[in-house]
Amino acid sequence: MKESMRIGDLTQRAGVTHRTVRYYESIGLIPSGEREGNGQHYYTEETVARLRKIDQLKKLGLSLEEIRDIIDLYFYDQSGVQPKQKVLTILRQHLAEADQKIEGLQQFRADIKANIERFEQWFKEREQH
Amino acid sequence: MKESMRIGDLTQRAGVTHRTVRYYESIGLIPSGEREGNGQHYYTEETVARLRKIDQLKKLGLSLEEIRDIIDLYFYDQSGVQPKQKVLTILRQHLAEADQKIEGLQQFRADIKANIERFEQWFKEREQH
DNA sequence: GACAAACATAACGTTAACGTCATGTTTGTC
């Protein structure tokens, strides 16, 4: 039962710094985790998952503001037909964007690799005088 | 023969502002295009292509500094007098980074897809009363 | 050759996304 953890564990598990966590709290990207009494903040597994998802979305090219607008749809089930339709639309959009980006990166990767091989070839030929 | 154009045409064709062009010149991302005499800058088709390529690479998540490391590979006939061993090292780093990014995005893509299917399933079941 | 539009240069400003530093409090361990 790791019911809750403090910021040290959180940052380590999510791979972020404590300043990132505080910043995200301050802009409402993640819940603040404050508890009464001692002034300590306590977090759960969900916060870890949220931070990881945020990182993924960032890599997709979304700003934190954009992420804030949609992050909940990855964690909370919308009830009702219309909200669900809306979520589905956004998810499909993200899927398409991810596909595009993956494709672009694969092309980029191929370009880089071709160049690497070109250089390696150059060194090889030079070696043999 | 559009041998050369001035900054107005350049920015329009490449879809950037003149400040972006100046900034890129200042950090050595594109040649400065200065000519003697009148103080005007003249650019060619290659500059347009360069700007577009830069934009493409930015969308993949590369910083301008990273782009500067590799942009010439897309336009120059390498060989210049560049330190090839160094370029090769940089290229290998970029290859590794690209692989990581691709992997991350594929994981993300899989998550989204699972999510989408979950929603579709929900709609399907509901359809059948 | 007058004159507006396009251009050049310089300096300061801005925004996102955190980092760093300073200082005081809580927790956990001996």
Added chain:
DNA sequence: GACAAACATGACGTTAACGTTATGTTTGTC
């Protein structure tokens, strides 16, 4: 219960990637 490690809060700093403002010069058209 002493004490180091972990944590909290606040204020100021930083970096990338440009934007904005101000002022003077060139170009192209009538």
